[in-house]
Amino acid sequence: MARTERELEAVVLVRAIRLNAVVAGLVTGLMAGLALFIATNWLVLKGGSVVGPHLVLLNQFFIGYRMTFLGSLIGFAWAFAVGFVAGFAVVRIYNLLVDLRSPRRTGRA
Amino acid sequence: MTARVIVIGAGPAGLTAARELARQGLSPVVFERGSIVGGLARTETYRGFHFDMGGHRFFTKVEEVQKLWREVLGEEFLRRPRLSRIYYRGHFFKYPLKPLDALAGLGAREAAHVIGSYLWWQVFPHEREETFEEWVTNRFGRRLFEVFFKSYTEKVWGIPCSTLRAEWAAQRIKDLSLRSAIVGMFLKPQTTVKTLIEEFDYPRLGPGMMWRSVAEEIRKLDGSVRLDSEVIELRRSGRRVESVVVSTDGVEEVVAAAHVLSSMPVRALIERLSPPAPPPVVEAARRLAYRDFLTVCLIVDAPALFPDNWIYVHAPEVKVGRIQNFKNWSPDMVPDPGKTSLGLEYFCHEGDALWRMSDAELIRLGTEELERIGLIRGASVLDGCVFRVPKAYPVYDPEYRQSLATIRAFMDDLENLQTIGRNGLHRYDNQDHAMVTGLLAVRNLTHGEHHDLWEVNTDPEYHEAVGVEAPAAAALAAMEGRIAEIFPRIDGVALGASAGAVSGVLLALATLILVLKGGAVIGPHLGLLGQFFPGYDVTARGSLLGLVYGFAAGFVGGWGFAALRNITLLLSFAVLRRRAQLGLLKRLFEFI
Numbered sequence A: 001m002a003r004t005e006r007e008l009e010a011v012v013l014v015r016a017i018r019l020n021a022v023v024a025g026l027v028t029g030l031m032a033g034l035a036l037f038i039a040t041n042w043l044v045l046k047g048g049s050v051v052g053p054h055l056v057l058l059n060q061f062f063i064g065y066r067m068t069f070l071g072s073l074i075g076f077a078w079a080f081a082v083g084f085v086a087g088f089a090v091v092r093i094y095n096l097l098v099d100l101r102s103p104r105r106t107g108r109a
Numbered sequence B: 001m002t003a004r005v006i007v008i009g010a011g012p013a014g015l016t017a018a019r020e021l022a023r024q025g026l027s028p029v030v031f032e033r034g035s036i037v038g039g040l041a042r043t044e045t046y047r048g049f050h051f052d053m054g055g056h057r058f059f060t061k062v063e064e065v066q067k068l069w070r071e072v073l074g075e076e077f078l079r080r081p082r083l084s085r086i087y088y089r090g091h092f093f094k095y096p097l098k099p100l101d102a103l104a105g106l107g108a109r110e111a112a113h114v115i116g117s118y119l120w121w122q123v124f125p126h127e128r129e130e131t132f133e134e135w136v137t138n139r140f141g142r143r144l145f146e147v148f149f150k151s152y153t154e155k156v157w158g159i160p161c162s163t164l165r166a167e168w169a170a171q172r173i174k175d176l177s178l179r180s181a182i183v184g185m186f187l188k189p190q191t192t193v194k195t196l197i198e199e200f201d202y203p204r205l206g207p208g209m210m211w212r213s214v215a216e217e218i219r220k221l222d223g224s225v226r227l228d229s230e231v232i233e234l235r236r237s238g239r240r241v242e243s244v245v246v247s248t249d250g251v252e253e254v255v256a257a258a259h260v261l262s263s264m265p266v267r268a269l270i271e272r273l274s275p276p277a278p279p280p281v282v283e284a285a286r287r288l289a290y291r292d293f294l295t296v297c298l299i300v301d302a303p304a305l306f307p308d309n310w311i312y313v314h315a316p317e318v319k320v321g322r323i324q325n326f327k328n329w330s331p332d333m334v335p336d337p338g339k340t341s342l343g344l345e346y347f348c349h350e351g352d353a354l355w356r357m358s359d360a361e362l363i364r365l366g367t368e369e370l371e372r373i374g375l376i377r378g379a380s381v382l383d384g385c386v387f388r389v390p391k392a393y394p395v396y397d398p399e400y401r402q403s404l405a406t407i408r409a410f411m412d413d414l415e416n417l418q419t420i421g422r423n424g425l426h427r428y429d430n431q432d433h434a435m436v437t438g439l440l441a442v443r444n445l446t447h448g449e450h451h452d453l454w455e456v457n458t459d460p461e462y463h464e465a466v467g468v469e470a471p472a473a474a475a476l477a478a479m480e481g482r483i484a485e486i487f488p489r490i491d492g493v494a495l496g497a498s499a500g501a502v503s504g505v506l507l508a509l510a511t512l513i514l515v516l517k518g519g520a521v522i523g524p525h526l527g528l529l530g531q532f533f534p535g536y537d538v539t540a541r542g543s544l545l546g547l548v549y550g551f552a553a554g555f556v557g558g559w560g561f562a563a564l565r566n567i568t569l570l571l572s573f574a575v576l577r578r579r580a581q582l583g584l585l586k587r588l589f590e591f592i
Helices: A003-011 A021-046 A055-060 A069-101 B012-023 B063-076 B099-106 B108-123 B132-140 B142-157 B166-172 B178-187 B191-198 B207-220 B266-271 B279-287 B359-373 B400-411 B421-425 B431-447 B460-465 B474-486 B492-517 B526-531 B540-585
Strands: B004-008 B029-031 B043-046 B049-052 B077-081 B084-088 B091-095 B199-203 B224-226 B229-237 B240-248 B251-262 B290-300 B310-313 B322-325 B340-348 B381-394 B417-419
Touching (some): A021 A055, A021 A069, A055 B492, B004 B012, B049 B207, B049 B340, B063 B077, B063 B199, B063 B431, B084 B142, B091 B099, B099 B108, B142 B310, B207 B224, B251 B431, B266 B279, B266 B400, B266 B421, B279 B400, B290 B359, B359 B381, B381 B421, B417 B421, B417 B431, B421 B431
Parallel strands (some): B004 B251, B251 B417
Antiparallel strands (some): B043 B049, B077 B199, B229 B240, B240 B251
């Protein structure tokens, strides 16, 4: 293979990407919030004698969450908050570790 | 006797250098062995028909060359549409190669063979790419190499593809390099490449028109262009060439040399030095090989024969390598609109059986082969002539690099002799690069610059020196950083550790919350995680184990995500690179 082609390969996947923590937090929060919102309303619409007996256990952590439409909104808020914190924290720690591991080769992408 | 700057050869390199010298008031004298100017880019004439020796599209990325062309010919340039095809097994394949057209033309069985062979060589390529055969096989597969590359390349070079160096192909596609193709996908549309494929500039009366005008300009500027004047000896004293001996119509003349720019074949140059170069240098020069060709020009009684500018003839059953349809290059190449002129190019070695055939025999051979291919069905050949072009191509055989190194080491020591052009440097360069060597040689001479002419077309700094457009220099220089930005990796360890830390903390917190809340049965559902995490339960101690297990599970998840994402990105880059590479290879014959 030509020398230039090898050189080209050498620069691919070399620079470690740095991520935006706020964006990651928002994305994770929205995904988690929407997932819980949809799952709750899905079960509410399906109905039955006991609606979502397992999912409702989340109210052990998410105060006010229950298997109603209003509960789905509260669940959205909780899941968004937890998701945001988790996503934000993962990326902040990731960026910190990337800086520690390769401080000169990184660049924000 | 006043010493002058002597330019040997009135080809693109020599005339470009002489023009530049003349414009600076140095009154150069150009000695040309032949009776017309243009060298390998000359245009021969016969009964009012013009014949381009090889077919020269005027395309360059070198701004100074483009400017020179425009200054010299201006409105005499035509923008011509381009069509060329490959003839093989009685079928005309589109060129640049189109996969579906190629496979349809080959038939289902051969197509399957080609595809199978391609896949095989993608999985099991040659580990080392030293020859052209290995280079192409690794990229196209063995079968496609045999079908589309082997016969034509061997016709052109006269040596097996297994002995032709891979670097020849790598160098020839450098202008449209893989780097440029990939960068072009991100930085700018590939308008330049597209233009080269679909249309090109061409002087109304062929490239000779350009060089006749340049020679005229040199003469007007007090320079001199002497035709039928062969430099037969270069007399040197120490590290300088003091004079040259010129033979004009058998009469020899000694001309004092202030400086010599030589575009004559480097082998001939070494042989003509007096006193002779050291024996190892002479021996190295003798080892340099050349490929020659002859053009059988036919005048056909038909207003139009086929739409192509030229056709590559891969079919091994005929000897012709390429057929030029000069009327499609420029209508003015033909004096009578009712006639068509064709140039059948036969690649050969000076002195071999083909070279020694009489003109009448060659015209007969050309006519027969055209009929066999089916290009002049229903039309008759009215007249014809033959032009022989010796030393048209420097051959990159296994020994050439070592021979050239020996010669360079000797030549670099001669302080007032520079070699320029395709044959002067034994490099398979195009017209524009030959011109660049002439321009840079003049700068070395008049401005005391130190351009290494042997490296022109391989080092971007020379392109910058004469103003190559941005994609070739600036963009390519910035490209590595750009590619690195476009294809960054996710640090798997960092993502694993961060995801692990967060999931560990979340699990520990969830456990502790339930423990603190208390109750008859604490966390019966979260406790089910104990099915996967041995020892874990919803207790204070369990929260510590949950921290560890959560970290481990999060690490595996984060690291796995990063690995999958990086592999996907690498694959997408590989696909992109392959696409760019195939795009270049489809046009490989542009460079042969």
